[in-house]
Amino acid sequence: MSDPIDQARALDAADPLRDYRAWFELPAGVIYLDGNSLGALPKATAERLAQVVHGEWGEGLIRSWNSASWIDLPQRVGGKIAPLIGAGADEVIAADSTSVNLFKLIAAALHMRPGRKVILSEPGNFPTDLYMIAGLEAQGLATRRLAPRDNIADALDEDVALLLLTHVHYKTGEVFDMAALTRAAHEAGALVLWDLSHSAGAIPVDLNGSNADFAVGCGYKYLNGGPGAPAFAHAARRHHDALQQPLTGWMGHAAPFAFSDDYAPAPGIGRLLTGTPPILGLAALEAGVDLIAEIGIDRLAAKSRALSEFFRECLAEHGLELDLASPTDPARRGSQLSFRHPQAYAVCQALIARGVIGDFRDPDILRLGFAPAYVSFADVAEAARHLAEVLENGEWERAEFQERAAVT
Amino acid sequence: MSDPIDQARALDAADPLRDYRAWFELPAGVIYLDGNSLGALPKATAERLAQVVHGEWGEGLIRSWNSASWIDLPQRVGGKIAPLIGAGADEVIAADSTSVNLFKLIAAALHMRPGRKVILSEPGNFPTDLYMIAGLEAQGLATRRLAPRDNIADALDEDVALLLLTHVHYKTGEVFDMAALTRAAHEAGALVLWDLSHSAGAIPVDLNGSNADFAVGCGYKYLNGGPGAPAFAHAARRHHDALQQPLTGWMGHAAPFAFSDDYAPAPGIGRLLTGTPPILGLAALEAGVDLIAEIGIDRLAAKSRALSEFFRECLAEHGLELDLASPTDPARRGSQLSFRHPQAYAVCQALIARGVIGDFRDPDILRLGFAPAYVSFADVAEAARHLAEVLENGEWERAEFQERAAVT
Numbered sequence: 001m002s003d004p005i006d007q008a009r010a011l012d013a014a015d016p017l018r019d020y021r022a023w024f025e026l027p028a029g030v031i032y033l034d035g036n037s038l039g040a041l042p043k044a045t046a047e048r049l050a051q052v053v054h055g056e057w058g059e060g061l062i063r064s065w066n067s068a069s070w071i072d073l074p075q076r077v078g079g080k081i082a083p084l085i086g087a088g089a090d091e092v093i094a095a096d097s098t099s100v101n102l103f104k105l106i107a108a109a110l111h112m113r114p115g116r117k118v119i120l121s122e123p124g125n126f127p128t129d130l131y132m133i134a135g136l137e138a139q140g141l142a143t144r145r146l147a148p149r150d151n152i153a154d155a156l157d158e159d160v161a162l163l164l165l166t167h168v169h170y171k172t173g174e175v176f177d178m179a180a181l182t183r184a185a186h187e188a189g190a191l192v193l194w195d196l197s198h199s200a201g202a203i204p205v206d207l208n209g210s211n212a213d214f215a216v217g218c219g220y221k222y223l224n225g226g227p228g229a230p231a232f233a234h235a236a237r238r239h240h241d242a243l244q245q246p247l248t249g250w251m252g253h254a255a256p257f258a259f260s261d262d263y264a265p266a267p268g269i270g271r272l273l274t275g276t277p278p279i280l281g282l283a284a285l286e287a288g289v290d291l292i293a294e295i296g297i298d299r300l301a302a303k304s305r306a307l308s309e310f311f312r313e314c315l316a317e318h319g320l321e322l323d324l325a326s327p328t329d330p331a332r333r334g335s336q337l338s339f340r341h342p343q344a345y346a347v348c349q350a351l352i353a354r355g356v357i358g359d360f361r362d363p364d365i366l367r368l369g370f371a372p373a374y375v376s377f378a379d380v381a382e383a384a385r386h387l388a389e390v391l392e393n394g395e396w397e398r399a400e401f402q403e404r405a406a407v408t
Numbered sequence: 409m410s411d412p413i414d415q416a417r418a419l420d421a422a423d424p425l426r427d428y429r430a431w432f433e434l435p436a437g438v439i440y441l442d443g444n445s446l447g448a449l450p451k452a453t454a455e456r457l458a459q460v461v462h463g464e465w466g467e468g469l470i471r472s473w474n475s476a477s478w479i480d481l482p483q484r485v486g487g488k489i490a491p492l493i494g495a496g497a498d499e500v501i502a503a504d505s506t507s508v509n510l511f512k513l514i515a516a517a518l519h520m521r522p523g524r525k526v527i528l529s530e531p532g533n534f535p536t537d538l539y540m541i542a543g544l545e546a547q548g549l550a551t552r553r554l555a556p557r558d559n560i561a562d563a564l565d566e567d568v569a570l571l572l573l574t575h576v577h578y579k580t581g582e583v584f585d586m587a588a589l590t591r592a593a594h595e596a597g598a599l600v601l602w603d604l605s606h607s608a609g610a611i612p613v614d615l616n617g618s619n620a621d622f623a624v625g626c627g628y629k630y631l632n633g634g635p636g637a638p639a640f641a642h643a644a645r646r647h648h649d650a651l652q653q654p655l656t657g658w659m660g661h662a663a664p665f666a667f668s669d670d671y672a673p674a675p676g677i678g679r680l681l682t683g684t685p686p687i688l689g690l691a692a693l694e695a696g697v698d699l700i701a702e703i704g705i706d707r708l709a710a711k712s713r714a715l716s717e718f719f720r721e722c723l724a725e726h727g728l729e730l731d732l733a734s735p736t737d738p739a740r741r742g743s744q745l746s747f748r749h750p751q752a753y754a755v756c757q758a759l760i761a762r763g764v765i766g767d768f769r770d771p772d773i774l775r776l777g778f779a780p781a782y783v784s785f786a787d788v789a790e791a792a793r794h795l796a797e798v799l800e801n802g803e804w805e806r807a808e809f810q811e812r813a814a815v816t
Contacts, residue, residue: 025466034470041466049461049688050454057635058433058449062442062765070635097683099657100508107547123669128658128683131671135656139515141547146669220684226465227478227687248543249507250536259770261531261554263539275505275536276628279635280457280688357470362667 004314004381011310011377017303020295024224024374031379031386033358035371036198036336039224045287052283073282074230074251074273080289081223081232084297085196085215086206092234093269094219094282098197101216101233102132104245104272106162108235109191109214110141111244113161117143120155120190121164124171129164129195149174152181156188163190167205168198168334171361173326175203175333179210186211197221200232201292202335202371203301213239219281222300222335222371224288230281233272240268249274295373303372305330307380308337311370314384320391325365336369346397350390356383412722412789419718419785425711428703432632432782439787439794441766443779444606444744447632453695460691481690482638482659482681488697489631489640492705493604493623494614500642501677502627502690506605509624509641510540512653512680514570516643517599517622518549519652521569525551528563528598529572532579537572537603557582560589564596571598575613576606576742579769581734583611583741587618594619605629608640609700610743610779611709621647627689630708630743630779632696638689641680648676657682703781711780713738715788716745719778722792728799733773744777754805758798764791 012018025041026032032040056064065071079089095101106119119133123146136142147155156163163185168175178194185192193214199205201222207215213236219229235243244265250256251273254264265271292300309330315322325338341347341364348360358368368383389395420426433449434440440448464472473479487497503509514527527541531554544550555563564571571593576583586602593600601622607613609630615623621644627637643651652673658664659681662672673679700708717738723730733746749755749772756768766776776791797803 025462027467027469030469032469038465038470038473040469041461046458046461046466049457053449053454053457053634054433057446058454059435061435061438061440061448062446062767063760064635065446096504096508097657097686099659099683100504100655103655125669126658127661127664127667127669130669131656131658131661134671135654138652138656139547139549139654226461227472228684228690230686231683244546246543246547247508247511248539248546249505250534250539251507253535253539256535257770259535261533261535261538263542275507275639276626276636278505278638278686278689280692281686282636284688352471359470362665 004317004384005378008377008381015303015377017295017299017372018376021374021376023291026374029355031356031383033356033368033370033375033383035375036221036367036369037359038227039221039288039371040374042224042288042291044291045226045284048283048287049280052280070277070279073279073286074277075270077282077286077289078232078269080286080293081200084205084292085200085217085234086208087234088208088237090268091237092232093272094230094232094285095273095277096231098195098216098218098231099128099132100247101231102129102195103135104247105193105214105216105233105235106132106136106142106164108243108245109162109193110136112191112239112242116159116161117141118145118159119143119162119164120145120147120152120160122146122149122152126166126170126195126197129166133164153184156184156190158189160188160190162193164193164195166195166197168203170198171325171365171367172338173198173333173336178206178212182210182212198334201297201300202304204297207234208236212236219285223285223292225285226281226288228281229285230278235269235272243271245272247274251275251277292373300372304335304370307370307372307375307377310377311337311368311380311384314381315388318384318388320388335371336367338365338367340364341366347390350395351386354386354390356386412725412792413786416785416789423711423785425703425707425780426784429782429784431699434782437763439764439791441764441776441778441783441791443783444629444777445767446628446635447630447696447779448782450632450696450699452699453634453692456691456695457688460688478685478687481687481694482685483678485690485694485697486640486677488694488701489608492613492700493608493625493642494616495642496616496645498676499645500640501680502638502640502693503681503685504639506603506624506626506639507536507540508655509639510537511543512655513601513622513624513641513643514540514544514550514572516651516653517570517601518544520599520647520650524567524569525549526553526567527551527570527572528553528555528560528568530554530557530560534574534578534603534605537574541572561592564592564598566597568596568598570601572601572603574603574605576611578606579733579773579775580746581606581741581744586614586620590618590620606742609705609708610712612705615642616644620644627693631693631700633693634689634696636689637693638686643677643680651679653680655682659683659685700781708780712743712778715778715780715783715785718785719745719776719788719792722789723796726792726796728796743779744775746773746775748772749774755798758803759794762794762798764794
């Protein structure tokens with residue numbers, strides 16, 4: 001391989017997505033490899049938010065629930081996310097947080113499988129997925145069962161109401177075989193709920209092609225919806241009529257403005273709503289989703305694979321042999337590379353001090369995300385050089401240790 | 409009384425809060441009497457949001473969870489709401505929607521009163537309060553009991569786990585006696601949860617002086633947090649250690665970044681958190697709360713009473729005798745006046761066509777809110793004149809009917 005920087009220049013020049021980088025506000029002097037944790041700010045989002053704040057809230061006031069169609073935002077944004085995850089526009093809604101949506105759908109699955117109480121997942125799944133099962137367990141309504149990912153199929157039996165898995169693992173980036181595991185769950189009479197937090201907007205997902213039942217996902221990672229963006233929830237159309245979830249707030253009512261004392265669920269996906277939709281967050285999320293949809297998920301996934309493979313080549317060029325926690329086959333991982341290192345935290349801090357922002361996952365994972373909408377091959381080559389220097393000169397030993405909250 | 413408009417000029421000139429109106433962006437040609445549904449936009453909020461978007465998200469990216477203290481926002485904003493509702497700073501947290509917070513606290517109360525399943529409320533309470541009880545009822549965990557407000561005390565018995573009431577009624581503005589009803593509930597061995605959606609930021613509330621157990625409330629009305637702003641949840645300090653709620657998301661974990669498989673609740677009010685905090689919404693809410701706190705709740709309540717009483721005087725001056733659904737004693741109502749009229753919907757539409765924005769509540773309520781931070785006495789005099797003209801010349805009969813979603 002020629003000099004990585006030269007190579008990167010050529011790759012960037014040939015990159016069909018190269019112009020999209022300018023659509024984002026990115027800080028000078030920073031190589032951002034943490035879009036898997038918080039996506040960067042699209043310039044269009046800043047403009048859209050200013051319009052929502054001044055025009056719709058300030059000028060339109062309460063009238064904007066109708067005139068600016070605020071009331072339709074959960075369905076509209078959900079409908080735009082749908083094609084990114086292989087779902088119909090009427091099968092996805094943007095609402096609440098991933099955690100709250102997990103609760104709704106786990107509870108809905110329990111209701112649809114009377115006599116079965118087990119929610120099956122894997123140890124090491126993203127914590128909030130496991131904790132939301134625990135919440136229903138503490139209510140006496142569910143039993144949590146965890147099986148290692150290689151034994152998931154064996155753990156499916158007639159007690160399992162729901163298989164809850166994260167499609168792309170947050171630590172390693174490994175991708176579950178959605179179609180195969182969905183089939184296995186269905187054969188055991190269970191439903192399946194896929195957490196797409198690290199998938200949506202990063203790699204193609206085919207919920208309907210896999211015959212999936214339910215899904216949730218995060219708005220602030222590859223969908224670039226902003227910090228703490230609303231999440232999304234999916235339910236296959238065939239389940240809509242039977243869908244009963246316990247967070248029966250007024251926005252999920254069939255006629256919220258009739259103000260009746262008794263709850264009646266809205267038809268369709270709308271019954272997954274609970275409280276008043278968060279308009280600022282939804283407007284930002286819509287702008288982010290619009291951008292991802294315009295670029296196209298296949299092109300994004302292709303570039304993501306190219307970026308991460310190029311990073312590994314650069315590491316090899318620098319003579320670095322790191323312990324890759326992610327699958328070596330790019331088709332089997334999401335848009336990230338994770339490396340095990342006994343001093344992963346310090347290495348991450350040393351990189352951040354150099355302006356290369358990745359993140360650390362307890363206890364020993366250095367996680368680098370390659371958000372293809374705005375990360376360039378030059379970024380990748382530079383990041384590899386920085387990492388090589390940090391490791392070679394022991395810089396990480398001098399890195400400042402500090403407690404760090406990092407929202408995955 | 410002299411000419412209402414002259415009178416209004418004198419009242420505005422003497423109003424100690426008159427300068428705060430300029431702190432808000434208000435559209436020209438509009439008299440806004442719907443701040444009880446969506447508070448107006450504080451200019452400081454627009455500035456703060458621009459800073460959060462460009463500076464903290466765009467420039468700071470993931471680092472802002474620490475450097476901009478995003479991670480502390482739920483507690484910080486909750487701590488600022490606390491003095492407005494008579495609670496300690498460590499007893500309130502900003503999170504999720506009012507509906508979702510209701511679910512958490514109703515479930516927590518059921519957990520604290522084993523053997524009791526009844527949640528007592530009143531018919532005609534704001535629907536989402538009743539619907540969230542219904543959600544737990546559908547889970548088999550609760551039994552909903554409704555008693556008319558004059559018979560609440562009689563309906564308290566040894567089966568009641570929780571009394572759930574809205575402090576200021578959304579339709580009539582009538583205020584419950586918080587201290588007396590809390591005492592009655594406690595005497596029956598029940599806990600009490602107050603919905604402060606139409607109280608917080610409008611009238612003084614004394615949760616701790618009333619010995620209340622729990623409260624929730626809305627961020628987008630008198631707290632001016634913006635459309636669909638995050639809500640707040642309160643739990644008295646004495647209950648924190650026993651507090652167990654089912655929406656056990658990772659942000660309510662004692663150590664969220666340890667990523668352990670098992671849930672352990674955070675100490676204190678933090679265990680009411682579920683998912684990742686919505687930063688845009690929380691930042692806007694903080695700016696709104698800051699403004700209300702600066703003006704001061706006692707001054708706001710005093711002006712609110714003066715505004716609504718002046719409105720009634722203006723109506724009398726116009727010879728209008730309307731059917732007041734709100735208490736005549738301003739100390740017994742929130743910051744609104746509601747009138748019953750068989751054509752309330754059409755009258756409301758005709759007022760809106762004239763630029764006077766109030767709202768309609770099914771089936772026959774015209775509701776006018778007097779948000780004292782930015783409504784002037786001149787607004788009130790003009791609104792009364794418009795209402796008189798609409799009613800006198802039958803203008804409402806020609807008002808355009810249209811379905812209207814109006815988020816209370």
